[in-house]
Every structure is written in C-alpha cells, then in structure tokens.
Amino acid sequence: MTDPRRILSIQPGQPASDGAGVRLNRVIGGPGLERFDPFLMLDEFSSNDPDDYIAGFPPHPHRGFETITYMLEGRMRHEDHLGNVGLLGSGGVQWMTAARGIIHSEMPEQESGAMRGFQLWLNLPAKDKLGEAGYRDIPAQQIPRLTTSAGVEVVVIAGQFDDGEISQAGAVQRPHTEPQLFDLHLPPGSRIAPRLADGQRVMLYVYEGLLELPEASKQAVSAGHLVRLTDEGQLQLASAQGARVLLIAGTPLREPIVQYGPFVMNSREEIEQALRDFRDGALA
Template sequence: MTSQRRVISIQPGQPASDGAGVRLNRVIGGPGLERFDPFLMLDEFSTDNPDDYIAGFPPHPHRGFETITYMLEGRMRHEDHLGNVGLLGSGGVQWMTAARGIIHSEMPEQESGAMRGFQLWLNLPAKDKLGEAGYRDIPATDIPRINTASGAEVVVIAGEFDDGEIRQAGAVQRPHTQPQLFDLNLPAGSQVSPRLADGQRVMLYVYQGLLELPEASTQPVSAGRLVRLSDEGELHLASTHGARVLLIAGTPLNEPIVQYGPFVMNSREEIEQAMRDFRDGVLA
C-alpha cells in the first residue's frame, strides 16, 4: 500500500503591508525560506475596501527569481522599464522572470470593488539568475480548466494535472523547479487526488472553506492556513462543506538562498552587486 504524504506543519498567514501600503496576508516569506525551496514568498490579497489596495505597487526592482500573480477578482496594470505593458484581469496570470533585473510597477485599474488574488515568488537556479528578463500576461481564457469525475474543478496554471483519469498540461512549464500550480475548487462532498512526483515540495493554501486531509489526527484545515506536506507519497484531498485551495509544488534547487528585499541571489556578494547595479542604474 502506497503511503500518504504526511502533514509537516499547518500555519496561518501573517498580516503585512507592501508596496505603497497595500494590505496583505503573507503566507510564505521571512526566515526559514529553505523549508519552502524553490518558493520564496506567497502573498494573498483579498479586500473590497479600496483603501487597502488603491496605492498599489509603484516602480520597484527585482533580481534573481520569478513572480507569478494570479488574480481572482479585480484589475491590475503592469508596466516595466523594458517597455512591457499589460492588464491583469479576473482569472488571469502574470508571469514575470526578473532574472538579471527588471523594474516594474503594478497599479490598480479600479477605484472600487473587490481585489482578490495571490503573488508567488519562484526562485531561479544560480545559472539563470543573471539571464534575460521576461514578462508574459496569460488571460483567463488561455488557462486550462477541467472538471474531474469526483466533481472538483481545477484551474491548471503551471505544470501538469494528473489524477489517473485526466491529464492536462498547464499554461506554463518551467525546467529545473518544475512548478505545479493548481487552483482547486472542491464543492461540498467532492475530492481530488492529484499525482505529484516524489521529491517535490508540496504546499496547500486553503483560502476558502474547510479542507480535509487523510491523516486521522488532522482536523479540517480552515481558510487562511498553509499546509506543508512531506516530499513523498500520494495525496488525497476532500471537503465535506466545500473549499478553495491553492496547490503549490516544485522541485527544490538545494542552493543557498540570500535575500535582501526584492533581490534573491546565492551569496551576500551577489546581493551587494545587485544593490550597486540598482543604485548605478545598470540593474538590467
């Protein structure tokens, strides 16, 4: 009998503020990043109060990783020093590879209404950290949505969803870290069993409802909590009352992680160089 992935930890996000005062729930970020390798940060934004988001994220730099922004509700405009301009709308994804450097802004295209979504930071391997920067907008219509036999709906943002009956490639594929990013909608009474490769780091962020895990000792996981699972075994998820869950999985890089604000490199010397490059106007 194949073993199940064990629950290593269940932790709540922490209130935070970023940009020009945007209120967030910081789920991953800060000390102990190696536990989540290759992921560096996960922020959730969810509010219908424009005072919480209206100031947005004015121009700021990044180097050494990728950002994935997934918008559930709302509109955000991206502009960067490379000349890219994009509008991220409900259900869409913005995938930005900062690599050697990018300076961009993310500003709300609305003055009222709900703004809900996530931003995930994905590390780059050392050999790619000073590669070419890139940017891609992926509208909701270009992101696969599937319905499983058990009644779950899956938005396949990155990687490949496979439950033994349905296989569906996501909108984005990445080598090295091989990220799997799925938005799971589990109606009451449904379940889902995605197949994930052994050795991948796996996390579940419950952002709505109650999620049930197969471990008898684990109570249903409520919204606002991150579940970190072991790197091997099968995964079975269910919800008696309904849940929305962000499944995040990836292959660890097992490289040093040195972060200073928006710069993520492998050594302190590389961080100091990034700071000098930004100061001297030669970040990219």
Template sequence: MPQYRRLLGIHTGQPASDGAGVKLQRVISGPNLAPFDPFLMLDEFASSDPDDYIAGFPPHPHRGFETITYMLEGRMRHEDHLGNVGLLNPGDVQWMTAARGIIHSEMPEQQSGTLRGFQLWLNLPARDKLGPAAYRDIPAAQIPRLVTPGGVEVVVIAGTFEEGGIHQPGAVQRPCTLPQLFDLHLPPGSRIAPHLNDGQRVLLYVYEGILELLETTNETVAAGRLLRLSESGELHLSSRDGARVLLIAGTPLREPIVQYGPFVMNSREEVEQALRDFRGGELT
C-alpha cells in the first residue's frame, strides 16, 4: 500500500490588521515558526470594502527573508528605496528578496472594488541574509498554467509541478529552500496527486470550497484552513464539490529563527543590529 503524507495539524487564520490598517487573515505567524520552516508568514487579504484596504502599506523595512505577493483581484503598486516601481494586476506575482535590507511601500491602485490576494514570507539561509536585495515583477502571462488529465488547473508560480508524465517548471526557481508554490483549481469531482520530494515541508491552504485529503483516513477541509503535512509520502487530493488551494512546499533550513516585526535573523544580536541600521539609515 502507498504511504501517504500524514496530517500533522490544521490551522485557522486569525483576523489581523497590518500596514496602515489593512484588514486581513493571518494564517501563519507567531513565536513558534519551526513547524512551518522555511515559511515565516502567510497573509490572505480579501475585501470589497475600500475602508478595509485603501490605506495600504506605507514605507516600511524588511531584512533577512523573501516576500511573495500573489494577486487574485485588484491592483497593488510597489515602490522601494532602490528605485523599483511595479504594478500588480490580477494573476501577477511579486517576488522580493529583502536580504540585507529593503524599504518599500505597497499601496492599492484603486478606490473601489475587490482587493484579493496573498503574501507569503520565505526565510533565507543565514549565509544569504545580508546579501543584496532584489525585486522582480512576474506578469500573469509569464506564469505557466496547465490542466492535468484529471481536469485540475495548476498555476505554477515556483518550483516544478510534476504529476505522471507532466514536468512543468514554474516562473521562479530558488536555491536552498527549493520552494514550490502552486495555485490548484479543482473542479467538482476532480483529483490530483502532485509529486513532491521527500524532506520538504508541505502546507495546503484551502481558500475556496472543500478539499479532501487522502491519507490513513479521508480528511475533509473547508476554506480558511491550513493543513500541515509530514515530510515524506504521497499526496493525493480531491474535491467532490470543487476547491481552490495553495500548495506551498519547501526544504526546511533548520536554523534558529529570531523575528522582530519585519526583521528575521538567526540571533537576537542580529535583530538588534538590524534595528540600529534602520534607525541610522544604514539598513541597505
């Protein structure tokens, strides 16, 4: 019999406010991030009320990790101290490597309508935390999409999607943590069994519909819940009524994680240095 990835935990996002008052659901956060390593935070923002998002995220610093922003609806404008300017439209992705330091703003480019998407924080290994910052906008047209023989649409943002004879590299490949980020659209009655290498931390965030996870028992998971799975075994997903799911996987760094707001380093001393650098205008 096949060995399936075991379900280690189910987590529910909590209402939160960030930036200048943007309302969101914080799915991954907190003092104990080791179970999610190499991922540090996952936020879902979704509102058609401009009062929930219009103030946006004015200029703020980061150091020590990468941010991945994936837009589903609406428009968001990025500007940073390096002179980068970008506009995220529906389906676009922004991949920003804060590394040694970046100061940027993320502001809605709309006065009404729905703003919906995700931001994921991905840790950097200790050796890269003080490397050069980088920024990349990826238009939706440059992000591979495919439909599996089982009828599941897959948006391959990062890593490589594999199932059966399918081998589709994504828009982004990253060393060390080897992140996999797929947006799975499961129509009613569909199934999918993506191949993921053993040793990778696997998270599934159901953001629409109901997902069924095949393991030792069939687990049914509704929207708004995150599944944390074991690091080995097969993964078989299905949905009787349809679902949309973010599949997030990466190789754990297994290094100390010390976070203070927008700074994520390996020691308290490094975080204190980040604070001194920011206050002294030497973050970058």
C-alpha cells in the first residue's frame, strides 16, 4: 500500500490589488507566499461589485512564463500586440505563453454581475523562455468534463485525469512542467482519489465548502485555503458537506527563479535585458 501524501502547509490567500485596481485574493506569489516550483502565482478574483473589477488589466508586458486564466463566471476580453483578440466567457480558459514577450490587456466585457475565476502563472524552462509567444482561447464546450461513479464532477483543463476507473486527457498538454489542472466538484458525502505521478508538486485550493483529506491527516480545509502536499504518495479527497476544489500539480523545473514584476527569468542579467527590451519596444 502506497503511503498518502502528507500535508506540508495550509495557508489562506491574502487580499491584493492588481492591474488598474482589481481586487484579488492572492493565493501564491505575494509577499510571504512561497512559490511552489513550477508555479509562480495563483490569484482568485470573485466579486459581484463592478467597482472591484471594472478597471481591469490595461496593456502590460510579460516574459518567461505562461498564464492560465480560468473563468467561472463573467466575460473578459483579451487583446495583445501580436494581434490576438479573444473573449473569455464562463467556464472557458485562456492559455497564454508569454515566452520571449507579449504585451496584452484583459478587460471586463460587463458592467454588472459576477466576475469570478482564477489566474495561474506557470514557469517555463530556461530553454523556452525566449521562444515564440503564443495564445489560445479554449471555450467551455471544448474542455472535457466527466462524472465519477461517486458523483464527483471533474473539469479536466490540463494534463490527464485518472482515478483508476476513468481516464481523460485534458484540453491542454504541456511538456517539461507537465501541468495537471482539474476543477473538482464534490457533492456532499463523496470522495475521489486522483492518481498523480510521484515527483509532481501538488496543491489544492478550496474555493467552496469544506474538504477533508482523510488519509493525509484527517484534516478539514475550509474555503479560501491552499494545501501544499508532499511529492509522493496517494491522494484521497472527501467532503461531507460538499466542496469545490482546484487541483494543481506539475513537475518542478529546479532552475533558478528571478522575478521582477511581470518578468520571470533565470538571472538578474536576463531581467535587466527584459527591461531594456520593453523600454526599447523590442520585447518580442
């Protein structure tokens, strides 16, 4: 019998503001929130008040990593200097590979109602940081969904979901970091045991309800908290009252990380070059 993955930490997100004043819950990536290689940042945005999101994210640059935006509710428009235009709607995903450079904006396409979702920053290996930038919109209908025998709904955004009964490839596959990104909807009294490769870093972000990790330590985790787990072992999740959870896993790059705002490279010299390139209009 394989031992369960142990809990390394449980931490709440921290209130933050980004863009032109969008209110966020910064789950990883802020002051005092340790990166969890290959992941650099996770933000949750959730508000029914347009004052919290209406200013959006005007044009800004990125280099050296990927951004994954998953929209639960709302509408956001993407535009970038490469000519890409996309509308991110409820249930959809935007996967952007900044690589050598991209300047983009993300602006709300609504003036009222709920705006709710997540943005995850995923590092790129050193050899790909100055590669070609890319952008992909994935509407909700193109993202696989399945329901397990226990009634758990799984949205398979990236990677390969496998619980021993069902195996399903996600909408996105990426080399090197091999990200696994699943949105799990556990009804009351259900459980699920996703199979994840040993060596992968695993995080769970509970955004609704109460999640139990019965084999890890019988610990209950409430909404708004991130769980970091050890790199090996089984994963068993359960919920007596129901929960919604983002499962995020990936293979660490084990490379130096040097970040300055929207630039993530491997050395200070590369950051200085990114700043010069942006100043000179030669980011991409």
